[in-house]
Amino acid sequence: MTIYQSGIIAEASSDALFITLNVDRSEINALRNTLGAAPALIEELQSQFPAAELHASIGLSSLIWDDLDRNRPQFLAPFPHIAGKDIEFIPTDVDLVLHIRSSRHDATYQLANVLFNAFGSSVRLVEEVSCFKYLDNRDLTGFVDGTENPAGEQRKAVALVGSEDQSFEHGSYFNLMRFVHDLEKWENEDLKTQEDVYGRTKHTNQEYPSAEKSVHAHTKRTSLKDENGDSLEILRHSMPFASLTEKGLMFASYSKTPVIFNLMLESMVKGDEHGNTDHLMKYTRATTGQAFFVPSNKWLVSLS
Ligand code: HEM
Secondary structure, eight states, X not given: OOSSOTTTTSOOOSEEEEEEEEEOGGGHHHHHHHHHHHHHHHHHXXXXXXXXXXXXXXXXXXXXXXXXXXXXXXXXXOOOOEEOSXXXXXXXXXXXXXXXXXXXXXXXXXXXXXXXXHHGGGEEEXXXXXXXOOTTTBOTTSOBOSTTSOOTTHHHXXXXXXXXXXXXXXXXXXXXXXXXXXXXXXXXXXXXXXXXXXXXXXXXXXXXXXXXXXXXXXXXXXXXXXXXXXXXOOEEOOEEXXXXXXXXXXXXXXXXXXXXXXXXXXXXXXXXXXXXXXXXXXXXXESOOEEEEEOOHHHHHTTO
C-alpha cells in the first residue's frame, strides 16, 4: 500500500466514477470505522483485479473534517465563490468524495459498490457520475485533454503535500467540477474558432506559438507562473461523461495547495488585468464546484 492514496498519482485511466456523499452526523463513529478500513478494502479489490489498474481516493471536505480530527490541513476551505462579468462558479460543497478509476468498468463498479455498502447508513448519495475515455483522451469538444499534465516524479511534487504541513504530508487537495457542454453551439463554430478557444490545434494537438495565442484562450488563462517565472501546476484527471441528452466533463484536479487551482479559476472568470476571460466558458456551464482534502492512507487507518 502506498503512503498516499493511489488515485492521486496514477496515470490516466479509461473508466472513472465520481461519487459524492453527505454524512449522517449521528453515525459519525460508523463513518470513522469505515474510513479506517477503506485502504484495506481498496487493496483487497486491487488484488482481485490485478491487471485493471484499479485506483481510488477518498476525500473529505471542510464541512465534515472537524467532526473527525481536531487538526486541520492548512488550506482546507470550501470551494470559492467566484463571479465575473459573464461567468460564475458557485460552490456546491458536500461532505465526501470517492474518485474510483480503472481500465475496466466492472472493476470500478465493484470497488464503488464495496465502499458504498461499507459506509451503509452513515452516508447519503448526492451524485454519481460515470466517466469514460473518449478517443485518444479527448474532451467531448474534440480536443485532447491532459497533455500538459506533469509527468513522472513531477506528478508527486505537484500533487502531494510535503513537510510544509507535516501532520498532513502525502495528502492532496482535490477539486471537482461538473461541466455541462453546449455542444450544439460548439459544433456550429468553425475549426479555427475552436482552436483559438483552446490555443491548440484540434487534430494534431499542437500548442499555438505564444504570440498567436488569444488572451481569451483556455490554455492562456490557465497557464500561470509565480513571481520567479516558474509554472504553477496542478495534476488533472478530468474525464467526459455523456448520456443522449446531457454531455460534459468532470473536471478533477489534485494539488499540494488549493491556492494554485483558485488562481486559475480567478484567471478564467475575472480574466487578466484588462478583464479578458476564458472563452471556453462560453460553451460550457459548471453545475457543481467542490473542494476536498484527500488524506494519506496512514491518516485514514488511524481513524479506526
Ligand atoms: C488545459 C479542457 C476546465 C486547467 C486544457 C486543455 C484542454 C482542456 C483540452 C489542453 C490540453 C492540456 O490538457 O494540456 C478543459 C475543459 C474544461 C476545463 C473542457 C471544462 C469544461 C479547466 C479548469 C481548470 C483547468 C476549471 C482549472 C481551474 C487547465 C490547465 C491546463 C488546461 C492548468 C494546461 C494549460 C497549459 O499549461 O497549457 N484544458 N479544461 N481546466 N486546463 Fe482545462
